[in-house]
Amino acid sequence: MLSKKTKYGIKALTYICGHKSDGPIPIATIAEAENISHKFLETILLTLRKGGILASKKGKGGGYYLLKDPNEVFMSDIIRLLSGPIAMVPCVSLNFYEKCDDCPDENTCGINRLMLEVRDSTLKVLKAKSLAQLTLESSK
Amino acid sequence: MLSKKTKYGIKALTYICGHKSDGPIPIATIAEAENISHKFLETILLTLRKGGILASKKGKGGGYYLLKDPNEVFMSDIIRLLSGPIAMVPCVSLNFYEKCDDCPDENTCGINRLMLEVRDSTLKVLKAKSLAQLTLESSK
DNA sequence: TGCATTCCCTACTATTTCGATAGGGTTAAT
DNA sequence: ATTAACCCTATCGAAATAGTAGGGAATGCA
DSSP states (O other): OOOHHHHHHHHHHHHHHHTGGGOSBOHHHHHHHHTOOHHHHHHHHHHHHHTTSEEEEOSTTOEEEESSOTTSOBHHHHHHHHHOOOSSSGGGOSSSOOOOTTOSOGGGOHHHHHHHHHHHHHHHHHHSOBHHHHHHHHTO | OOOHHHHHHHHHHHHHHHTGGGOSBOHHHHHHHHTOOHHHHHHHHHHHHHTTSEEEEOSTTOEEEESSOGGGOBHHHHHHHHHOOSSSSGGGOSSSOOOOTTOSOGGGOHHHHHHHHHHHHHHHHHHSOBHHHHHHHHTO
């Protein structure tokens, strides 16, 4: 299941993307519009900024804005930043690989192969959807 | 991420499937072979029995055995039993549907549509792999 | 300069989930 | 009767998740 952190993050990004002509958007505006606790959202946006997707402007008139072209921000990037690995077992993760402690040999592990397939098919979907696309669909 | 419960469950099923000519397999045998805590495995097998995949025989010489044809037990069934929904948001779950508390309208929700696609592609993979197939691959 | 606005950052807390254990009860073979 | 095996519920500790607290720093404007 998607964590609320991730879900809120996606919603916030969608909001920012849909209002990007307004200049920097304050946390408070997003929090109110999307019904997210201000403080919780603050930590989420911080993560997205450190992850290079958002940038911020301090002080009066400040807020958050997109650092990257929304056509180049993919759902897989966002989810990885906020939830970590997309794979269902660490031993098939591309970005967070780790050996499974309970598995003697990956090459003969049926779970490994199955989850590799799952990862690939999931990634195919998540990489094919950009923030720009999602934003468009959400405003319909 | 797959929980250990699910992972252990799959491993246990694979073991039982690979030794089904031996008659009922005691928990202790599986626990030792797959390096799983006996007691923990006990609760997992109980779930699988209640879910209709396994059956058990009590008393001396007892143990667990497959109730269904391993060609008819799919990975999606096992994972649903042990981990719950396959979908990443409740509002696109086929077997565990629930309205997202924070989403005003599913029809205009971009996350909903995206996660629907993810669910479909994941399910396609998980439904295509039966316990029999996994068991074969694991023994290679 | 002073003040309001807004982000920055760390730490903390409450709740839930996960992994595992405990322990006694029931069933069946010999 | 004894022993091997499953049955079932409760509980516990650790980790993850969701959310809170609170002060600090930068910026814009009067």
